[in-house]
Amino acid sequence: MPSGRRKTTMASKKFFLSGQCRMRGQLCIIAFLVLLVPAIFMNACTPSRPAKRTSGPLIGFSLDSLVVERWRRDVDGFTKAAKDLGAEVILRVANQDANTQISQVRELLEQGIDVLVIIPNDAERLSDVCREARRRGVKVMSYDRLVHKANCDLYISFDNEKVGMLQAQAAVAAVPSGDYVIVNGAISDNNAFMINAGFHKVLDPLIAEGRIRLKAEIWPNDWMSDEVRSRFEMTVRPGEHIDAVLCGNDMLAETVISVLSENRLAGSAVVTGQDAELSACQRIAEGSQLATVYKPIESLALKAAAFAVMMARKEKIPAESVIDDGRYRVPYIKLEPILVTAETLESTVIKDGFHRAEDVYRNVKKR
Structure with a gap:
């Protein structure tokens, strides 16, 4: 065989062998990716699990x-x-x-x-x-x-009907007769209905006697204050008189007080809430909110x-x-829930360490 042809054949053989090696390498990479990609996909789609499961519950x-x-x-x-x-x-x-x-x-x-x-x-x-x-x-x-x-299997909570009763009793003690408004919590929350039942347990006999007039009762779709603001603003019209507002929680009470203030009616009505939020306790200390209900x-x-x-x-x-x-x-x-007023701030939320005295009385002199 001529030497030129022999060289060409050997070169072709080397090229063929090196091509096979490259092809095998590519196949290995493809096979690796075929195995890897589903694993990545499955890991991304599977909900995260705790890194380590303890022996406890x-x-x-x-x-x-x-x-x-x-x-x-x-x-x-x-x-x-x-x-x-x-x-x-x-x-x-x-x-x-x-x-x-x-x-x-x-x-x-x-x-x-x-x-x-x-x-x-x-x-x-x-x-x-x-x-x-x-x-x-x-x-x-x-x-x-x-x-x-x-x-x-279990429901654990505070006595929510009593939460409403405590608020209503505090309002009636401050304003035995007059025009009342109820601002309930979310209509989707069972607690709001239980609190409302507590409101009415105290107020209904007085309404029947004619001592209290229920001017409005607001039922918002959720606990957020925007809807309550717009609906309460409709209640606070020129010439309208309100003596007391019972609120589903302190956040709603804050909204009510804000609307009253914007309409130059700040202090004209007593306002109650629940949760004993710091801002509510500060308002109680300042005198713009009558009471809240503390749930330890x-x-x-x-x-x-x-x-x-x-x-x-x-x-x-x-x-x-x-x-x-x-x-x-x-x-x-x-x-059991606990009523908090200006007189009991010290013996309730401050005594329990729920709030610090310096925070509660930040804007006023300590009584």
């Missing part, structure tokens, strides 16, 4: 929002107490969106929680997913807000955490009361 805490000041206290107190008892807590905040909360609850279920603790955004719409949790063997605790028709959050959070751990361990809960959720009778742990 796993509790999912589904929260409506953190807009109201008190909810951060609830979460912090509950989480610390649960961890002290050997449990792990996964928190999800729905930012006041029921659909988001439903999705988050399902994510918690996929993470293998033993107990679901829920503060529902909407008492009706969260019912199905709570029943789904129970069907999957997960214990469900309604925390401070009852889920309707869900047959929860630490007590609620500690008890709820202890009961959640007991539920995870299938221990019996010592509930002395029951509450009707619209279809089922649910075990109910009921805690």
